[in-house]
Amino acid sequence: xxxxxxxxxxxxxxxxxxxxxxxxxxxxxxxxxxxxxxxxxxxxxxxxxxxxxxxxxxxxxxxxxxxxxxxxxxxxxxxxxxxxxxxxxxxxxxxxxxxxxxxxxxxxxxxxxxxxxxxxxxxxxxxxxxxxxxxxxxxxxxxxxxxxxxxxxxxxxxxxxxxxxxxxxxxxxxxxxxxxxxxxxxxxxxxxxxxxxxxxxxxxxxxxxxxxxxxxxxxxxxxxxxxxxxxxxxxxxxxxxxxxxxxxxxxxxxxxxxxxxxxxxxxxxxxxxxxxxxxxxxxxxxxxxxxxxxxxxxxxxxxxxxxxxxxxxxxxxxxxxxxxxxxxxxxxxxxxxxxxxxxxxxxxxxxxxxxxxxxxxxxxxxxxxxxxxxxxxxxxxxxxxxxxxxxxxxxxxxxxxxxxxxxxxxxxxxxxxxxxxxxxxxxxxxxxxxxxxxxxxxxxxxxxxxxxxxxxxxxxxxxxxxxxxxxxxxxxxxxxxxxxxxxxxxxxxxxxxxxxxxxxxxxxxxxxxxxxxxxxxxxxxxxxxxxxxxxxxxxxxxxxxxxxxxxxxxxxxxxxxxxxxxxxxxxxxxxxxxxxxxxxxxxxxxxxxxxxxxxxxxxxxxxxxxxx
Amino acid sequence: xxxxxxxxxxxxxxxxxxxxxxxxxxxxxxxxxxxxxxxxxxxxxxxxxxxxxxxxxxxxxxxxxxxxxxxxxxxxxxxxxxxxxxxxxxxxxxxxxxxx
Numbered sequence: 161x162x163x164x165x166x167x168x169x170x171x172x173x174x175x176x177x178x179x180x181x182x183x184x185x186x187x188x189x190x191x192x193x194x195x196x197x198x199x200x201x202x203x204x205x206x207x208x209x210x211x212x213x214x215x216x217x218x219x220x221x222x223x224x225x226x227x228x229x230x231x232x233x234x235x236x237x238x239x240x241x242x243x244x245x246x247x248x249x250x251x252x253x254x255x256x257x258x259x260x261x262x263x264x265x266x267x268x269x270x271x272x273x274x275x276x277x278x279x280x281x282x283x284x285x286x287x288x289x290x291x292x293x294x295x296x297x298x299x300x301x302x303x304x305x306x307x308x309x310x311x312x313x314x315x316x317x318x319x320x321x322x323x324x325x326x327x328x329x330x331x332x333x334x335x336x337x338x339x340x341x342x343x344x345x346x347x348x349x350x351x352x353x354x355x356x357x358x359x360x361x362x363x364x365x366x367x368x369x370x371x372x373x374x375x376x377x378x379x380x381x382x383x384x385x386x387x388x389x390x391x392x393x394x395x396x397x398x399x400x401x402x403x404x405x406x407x408x409x410x411x412x413x414x415x416x417x418x419x420x421x422x423x424x425x426x427x428x429x430x431x432x433x434x435x436x437x438x439x440x441x442x443x444x445x446x447x448x449x450x451x452x453x454x455x456x457x458x459x460x461x462x463x464x465x466x467x468x469x470x471x472x473x474x475x476x477x478x479x480x481x482x483x484x485x486x487x488x489x490x491x492x493x494x495x496x497x498x499x500x501x502x503x504x505x506x507x508x509x510x511x512x513x514x515x516x517x518x519x520x521x522x523x524x525x526x527x528x529x530x531x532x533x534x535x536x537x538x539x540x541x542x543x544x545x546x547x548x549x550x551x552x553x554x555x556x557x558x559x560x561x562x563x564x565x566x567x568x569x570x571x572x573x574x575x576x577x578x579x580x581x582x583x584x585x586x587x588x589x590x591x592x593x594x595x596x597x598x599x600x601x602x603x604x605x606x607x608x609x610x611x612x613x614x615x616x617x618x619x620x621x622x623x624x625x626x627x628x629x630x631x632x633x634x635x636x637x638x639x640x641x642x643x644x645x646x647x648x649x650x651x652x653x654x655x656x657x658x659x660x661x662x663x664x665x666x667x668x669x670x671x672x673x674x675x676x677x678x679x680x681x682x683x684x685x686x687x688x689x690x691x692x693x694x695x696x697x698x699x700x701x702x703x704x705x706x707x708x709x710x711x712x713x714x715x716x717x718x719x720x721x722x723x724x725x726x727x728x729x730x731x732x733x734x735x736x737x738x739x740x741x742x743x744x745x746x747x748x749x750x751x752x753x754x755x756x757x758x759x760x761x762x763x764x765x766x767x768x769x770x771x772x
Numbered sequence: 773x774x775x776x777x778x779x780x781x782x783x784x785x786x787x788x789x790x791x792x793x794x795x796x797x798x799x800x801x802x803x804x805x806x807x808x809x810x811x812x813x814x815x816x817x818x819x820x821x822x823x824x825x826x827x828x829x830x831x832x833x834x835x836x837x838x839x840x841x842x843x844x845x846x847x848x849x850x851x852x853x854x855x856x857x858x859x860x861x862x863x864x865x866x867x868x869x870x871x872x
Contacts, residue, residue, distance in 0.1 A: 567787050569823040622828040745780050749796055752773045
């Protein structure tokens with residue numbers, strides 16, 4: 161008897177079910193025909209050594225992930241473990257796989273060790289059946305290294321790309337609901353009792369057919385009807401006339417059912433309307449969805465987005481927002497509105513139980529996110545996009561900086577993806593129209609500071625090219641205000657960081673010399689400033705720069721860098737408080753080391769001196 | 773150096789500085805017959821494993837200094853040679869991983 165069968169019998173088909181991250185979408189209408197087809201082609205054969213592969217293909221919002229999630233929950237006892245890998249952000253696949261490997265082996269794997277072979281090797285050797293779901297992947301090439309070619313398991317993929325899947329995989333086209341399924345789904349969300357459903361079958365059938373029987377649109381339309389008083393027939397007439405009016409406003413992306421697209425937008429516009437909670441919190445909930453659509457769709461931190469979408473937010477770069485919990489009553493109220501829809505679900509995104517204010521998140525359905533972003537950008541009045549982006553950037557800047565300093569890197573990475581999504585969005589649309597010259601000025605400074613913060617993050621992670629690119633973008637933005645001293649000081653700070661990155665990457669000395677020559681005049685200007693803070697900054701930066709251009713033997717012997725070093729030394733020699741500088745500490749360490757100044761009573765001292 | 777370390781740590785309480793100062797402390801301990809303390813410090817440094825590779829640049833700096841020093845003291849600390857060699861290998865492996 162094969163090992164797998166023995167294990168299966170011994171375990172009585174109950175493997176304890178360690179399930180990693182399987183979402184619970186709670187479909188109201190299980191699509192039994194499709195679930196049967198998945199089961200027929202994916203079920204494990206305990207003598208098989210090659211994993212079965214099934215690919216669910218269909219448009220966004222058609223219900224592929226719900227089917228995959230239903231399958232996981234329905235057939236979970238057939239597997240020893242199930243893993244769900246969210247592939248919407250390709251960069252996030254690898255950390256998830258790494259996390260699964262850690263859970264399965266209880267071992268840490270080195271951050272630089274390639275996790276693909278470890279993962280596939282682990283699954284290939286595993287005796288008991290497993291299921292891996294890759295949800296929302298666009299291109300096979302992005303998961304290929306994580307798909308085992310051997311092993312007693314199954315692979316389920318959901319995608320809206322119908323091309324280039326494995327020839328051995330069974331592909332299932334997921335289409336719209338059947339009329340029966342659509343009517344059932346509508347009745348469930350509209351809370352129409354079974355007895356009344358038969359009577360209303362005609363108008364309901366008309367409604368669901370007009371919205372193309374797209375599952376997400378059917379459920380959202382159902383909720384709209386549930387929350388609106390009146391006869392279904394009369395409501396339907398008004399509803400579709402509203403949709404037609406809305407349809408003129410949008411350009412519908414190709415591949416979407418036009419009415420379904422508008423129905424989803426309409427549902428969000430009416431979120432919470434007519435309910436007691438909606439009267440209080442509906443407007444904030446709608447603002448979160450619309451403004452939040454400027455960020456990435458997944459893991460939107462509620463505690464950040466709530467204050468950032470308040471009616472009036474002042475941006476003060478000297479007092480940036482800090483990561484704190486938002487008012488819990490407001491948070492609960494807003495979430496009670498969001499949960500009435502199928503568009504968003506709450507996710508606690510923490511690092512193995514370690515939570516921060518960024519951990520309480522909502523994930524928005526990607527189709528809804530795209531639709532809301534498109535409609536928000538189409539409707540936003542001139543000036544508002546810049547003002548709103550500035551507020552979001554200030555929050556992201558304050559939060560990322562504080563969490564990075566606190567070593568909360570899990571949350572920093574979550575927010576870094578949002579910051580990059582926002583920067584990409586505004587970069588594609590710049591120049592943005594401003595409310596006022598002052599508004600544009602603060603926007604530019606905030607954006608440059610956020611880019612500089614992202615540069616620092618990437619440098620800390622050893623991603624020096626990316627750090628350099630962000631630094632260069634920040635310096636370019638600040639150059640618009642080169643006539644202002646704060647911009648010049650910030651530019652020096654950014655350039656000094658870039659020079660440090662270049663130095664760490666051991667860039668050619670000529671390149672360092674070009675950057676350093678550009679910084680020197682600004683340092684001398686800062687040294688001559690009336691303000692103590694600016695002068696302090698000049699001396700600090702001069703010291704840091706000195707170390708960057710002296711790090712290696714090549715740099716120390718480079719003629720162009722030698723000249724720069726002597727100018728920096730002259731500047732540092734004029735410092736009235738050298739004892740305050742990091743450069744002074746580093747020099748002292750080097751001097752003591754070179755002179756071998758270790759105390760005689762060292763063992764005793766060593767025991768008492770350290771500790772962070 | 774060991775006497776000044778608390779002052780240097782206090783002057784900059786960032787995590788990056790803490791890692792670099794750990795490296796400096798280990799270097800000093802290796803020269804002051806505090807091999808046990810140095811090896812404990814090395815193990816702590818090797819255990820620093822942060823999400824998303826944050827701190828990796830500071831770790832590279834610190835581990836580089838420690839490796840250089842381990843190599844240097846191997847010739848003089850005969851009694852501790854095997855465990856220092858073992859530590860050096862681990863430090864070099866981690867350094868190579870991070871520097872990749």
